[in-house]
Amino acid sequence: MCTVTCIASINIAVIKYWGKRDEVLILPVNDSISATLDTDHLHAKTTVMTSSTFKEDRIWLNGKEEEIKNPRLQNCLTQIRKRARNSNQWKVHICSENNFPTAAGLASSAAGYACLVVALAKLYQIEDDITSIARSGSGSACRSVMGGFVKWCMGSESNGADSIAKQIVPASHWPEMRILILVVNDTKKKISSSIGMKRTIETSDLMQHRIKHVLPNRIKIIEQAIIEKDFKTFAEHTIKDSNQMHAVCLDAYPPVVYMNDVSHTIINFVHAYNEAVNEVKVAYTFDAGPNATLYLLEESVPEFMGVLDHFFPPGINLEQYRKGLTFKEVINSQELFNKINTTRQAPGSLKYIIYTKVGNGPKYLEDPNDHLLNKEGLPI
Ligand code: DP6
The missing domain is CATH 3.30.230.10 (Ribosomal Protein S5; domain 2)
Structure with a gap:
């Protein structure tokens, strides 16, 4: 045995x-x-x-x-x-x-x-x-x-x-990188990624543009950004690639829709935040569903958590709402809240959040x- x-x-x-x-x-x-x-x-x-x-x-x-x-x-x-x-x-x-x-x-x-x-x-x-x-x-x-x-x-x-x-x-190359997963309340049955990608490749014209004219260069740029720890370039291409994946899905016939209204609110919010701080501090990306994954550096977490909790108030107590790593500090700045050009959501539009980092791979x-x-x- x-x-x-x-x-x-x-x-x-x-x-x-x-x-x-x-x-x-x-x-x-x-x-x-x-x-x-x-x-x-x-x-x-x-x-x-x-x-x-x-x-x-x-x-x-x-x-x-x-x-x-x-x-x-x-x-x-x-x-x-x-x-x-x-x-x-x-x-x-x-x-x-x-x-x-x-x-x-x-x-x-x-x-x-x-x-x-x-x-x-x-x-x-x-x-x-x-x-x-x-x-x-x-x-x-x-x-x-x-x-x-x-x-x-x-x-x-x-x-x-x-x-x-x-x-x-390896993870040790960019130890400051952090990940926040925003789990969105959703009841809709989704199209599996296998079916979604099959339909996209069979029916979307935009998909050919993505594969031939966008990705070869984007892959090189983001790989270099990771090696150089250039967060701004990394974040911009992460955002653009998520949006392009969902754009080719929408170009499929019939369209393949994964994001919901809350997902779009998160997108607007991240752009409004980056604009208010005059820097690309947070990147979002969405897979075949409405949940958002945010990439950001550890130094941005206290300020960003303050604004996230303000614009997306938790609907349950914080012990249940915040999973993963502990937040050492959360900064609340009314001055910054006023600068962010987006509306405040009703409590509970996010089910919970998971705060984590890049890891070392499988373990026995x-x-x-x-x-x-x-x-x-x-x-x-
Ligand atoms: C949107 O690996 O789940 O997460 O190969 O059919 O099992 P199959 O698909 P799967 O697709 C994942 C797609 C994605 C993007 C990604 O992870 O790169």
């Missing part, structure tokens, strides 16, 4: 992956860049176990047994077994859970598949690149296989061998008490 437990975090793209050139292998139409978040606040935890006594492969997700025949899961398992350095042909049991509510609409599949593949790679002693295996589970998962700022190179080979993720810089948990499967290979 052999058991491995691992945690991995979600990543938030600043240059979005949007559109596939191969739906089965999950090959993208563009390079993308993201930061992997700290595992302390938002992580998937996965235990994998093999044993001669197991009769079949099985998987439990967030406490419920799921279908092992899921094609994306099978892609990962098949590739892992092909690349295994040991001759372990025993069946595997997998148990995985998130430490954040799936209902929050945060990209859980990236953390989940990255965690699964990193755990299986240890179990099967795979030492070379595993990002392409994570990619075949969910595209963006390949960027969660490592920490810091990460680039997924789209590659050109038809079998996907060169469509892999590489670290641009060596303590047997951390395992999610017992000696019989069943969830604990």
Whole structure:
């Protein structure tokens, strides 16, 4: 019997992956860049176990047994077994859970598949690149296989061998970077990113402009901005890329809409704040849903939190509302509030916020008490 437990975090793209050139292998139409978040606040935890006594492969997700025949899961398992350095042909049991509510609409599949593949790679002693295996589970998962700022190179080979993720810089390169996730109250059922990107690539003319004429240059500029720690350039391109992804979605037919009124209010608010302080201090980005992720430097947090709480008053007590890292200080300046040209929202338009930072990537948990499967290979 052999058991491995691992945690991995979600990543938030600043240059979005949007559109596939191969739906089965999950090959993208563009390079993308993201930061992997700290595992302390938002992580998937996965235990994998093999044993001669197991009769079949099985998987439990967030406490419920799921279908092992899921094609994306099978892609990962098949590739892992092909690349295994040991001759372990025993069946595997997998148990995985998130430490954040799936209902929050945060990209859980990236953390989940990255965690699964990193755990299986240890179990099967795979030492070379595993990002392409994570990619075949969910595209963006390949960027969660490592920490810091990460680039997924789209590659050109038809079998996907060169469509892999590489670290641009580790988290320690830009330790001042902070992330604030604003979880927006929302009830609407969203279009999955797979369906949204398929429709966009098939029907949007603007998409061709994005891929051919915007992204090649934008990728180079933002990569350089990360290396030089040039926040202004980083923030401007992050904002523009999020808006362009949602613009091509709107150009799809029928249109693919992910943001809601609160999302648009956040966009206006961030621009009004940056204008009032006469500097680009905060960048926003939106994935396939209404939640906003903000990138900002630690030194901007006390002032920004003051204005955020003023314009988006919490609807619940602060202990429940503020998750993640502790806010050491929050500055309230009436003078600054007066300068910000936007309207104050009703309390509770944000469900809660998560304050976090860039992380170091997946971690193995060596303590047997951390395992999610017992000696019989069943969830604990
Ligand atoms: C908007 O990785 O969830 O978050 O490859 O179909 O599983 P599949 O899609 P997924 O798409 C993520 C899209 C995004 C942008 C990004 O993370 O780059």
